[in-house]
Amino acid sequence: MIYVLVTLLVFVLMEGITWLTHRYVMHGFLWYLHEDHHQKGPGFWEKNDAFFVIFAIPSWLCIMLGSMNQNYWVVSIGAGIALYGFAYFLVHEIIIHQRIKLFTRSNNRYIRAIRWAHKMHHKHLHKEEGESFGMLIVAKKYWDKIRRDEKLKAV
Secondary structure (H helix, E strand, C coil): CHHHHHHHHHHHHHHHHHHHHHHHHHHHHCHHHHHHHHCCCCCCCCHHHHHHHHHHHHHHHHHHHHHHCCCHHHHHHHHHHHHHHHHHHHHHHHHHCCCCCCCCCCCCHHHHHHHHHHHHHHCCCCCCCCCCCCCCCCCHHHHHHHHHHHHHHHC
16 A cells, blocks of 8 residues: 555656646756757657657666565555656647547537636747746636636636
């Protein structure tokens, strides 16, 4: 049971780690890898996709080395990182950017809020003055915008 709790705790903590990494690394010294995500060029692949590998390495190492040494709490850390990576892929690549065409017509309030927050993130084409660096947690101002839109639609 402790391993499940460690996995879930790491999953939750990954949102903060993702926010910090996105804000200070991707929009900082590794902007050259992230830039093509904000200034889309031709083709399916982006240099930004390298972050998938970069973030998968700690997860893989924790799972592999933890298993080899029977340190299952380390495996749980790797599993939490991997679960967050899967959630990130699902939300960012499929739901938001629709690089794989699933959930294209969802009218779910959470999905609309997360798409709006990400749209506000992408309105900034350069690394400065960004906003909404997280992925799964949506700030109140984006929820408020969705509620205002619903009220206008109802009138």
